[in-house]
Amino acid sequence: MEIYEYTEAQKEEVLAKSRKVLKSYRQLRGRAKRLFPHIKSPSFSDMPRGGQSEPDSRLYKYLEVNSAVDNIELCVSNCDLREKLLLQRKYMDSKICQQWELARMSGYSETQYKVYMRSALFQFAEGYGLYPDS
Numbered sequence: 001m002e003i004y005e006y007t008e009a010q011k012e013e014v015l016a017k018s019r020k021v022l023k024s025y026r027q028l029r030g031r032a033k034r035l036f037p038h039i040k041s042p043s044f045s046d047m048p049r050g051g052q053s054e055p056d057s058r059l060y061k062y063l064e065v066n067s068a069v070d071n072i073e074l075c076v077s078n079c080d081l082r083e084k085l086l087l088q089r090k091y092m093d094s095k096i097c098q099q100w101e102l103a104r105m106s107g108y109s110e111t112q113y114k115v116y117m118r119s120a121l122f123q124f125a126e127g128y129g130l131y132p133d134s
Contacts, residue, residue, distance in 0.1 A: 010132035011122075017130040018121040021072065022091040028069050035062040075127035083120030090117070 006014065037059045076087045089102055097105070103113035125131075 006132060013132045014125045014130055015118065015121050018125040018128070021128060021130070022076075022087065022121075022124065025069070025072050025091050026094075028065055028072070032062065032065045032069050035065055037062055071128070075124055078127045079120060079123040082116060083123050086113075086117055086120045087124060 035058060073092075076084055076092065079087060086102070086106065089097070089105065099113070100110055103110045106113060106116075108116065
């Protein structure tokens with residue numbers, strides 16, 4: 001089903017899902033840095049060790065979070081150039097700006113900025129596979 005075939009309620013649902021995923025990007029990126037596995041070289045001794053699976057589970061968590069970050073970055077990079085830049089400035093840059101600041105940095109009026117951001121969120125949703133529930 002194409003985006004133009006959705007009802008207004010379905011479009012708003014898709015936009016909300018896109019925003020939720022993109023807002024989690026900074027948190028996921030920070031979590032991936034914290035979970036980075038610091039693997040030590042094995043030490044060999046004759047002492048038996050218990051079944052500690054903590055390093056493995058930590059590695060799996062890191063891979064899962066890193067995969068989510070990579071997937072978001074890939075979907076944003078697959079958007080058109082203007083939309084990609086808008087999404088990167090709003091959701092991926094380390095500096096958090098107000099909407100009017102982002103519009104001014106982009107060289108658009110706030111109304112144009114909202115229209116382009118809506119288009120960017122729809123492009124991201126299509127690439128990420130976000131669809132309305134109903």
